[in-house]
Amino acid sequence: MTDLQALKVRLQQELDAYEIPAPHPEALGSPLPREWFEEGLSEMRAALVEPYLADVQDYDEAQGGAFMRQVSIVADDGDTMLLAYDPRDQTDFALVGREGDTLKIYSIRGDAVGCFLTR
Secondary structure, three states: OOOHHHHHHHHHHHHHHOOOOOOOOOOOOOOOOHHHHHHHHHHHHHHEEEEEEEEEEEEEHHHOEEEEEEEEEEEEOOOOEEEEEOOOOOOOEEEEEEEOOEEEEEEEEEOHHHHHHHO
């Protein structure tokens, strides 16, 4: 069982400690400007919600396709995307999308800030 209050504290600490990455010297194209990250961090702060449990649809061919399971929602952009803590892996966050009346968990996983910024 996920401790929702501890999750809230962890998420806030991760957000506060996030450092905007320096452009990789071998990256192709133009690096994202600092303002892009600052705007995304501001949007994430505004999207934080009191963590709550929600049923999401997942998909695993080995399990026969789509199935429902529970995750902890920690942010909601007010549009189509949510950020969830996935209790399957104690360090894993994932994006969740609203598709009609269904919440579907996506394979975009990792740290909370990185996942949120990919939306």
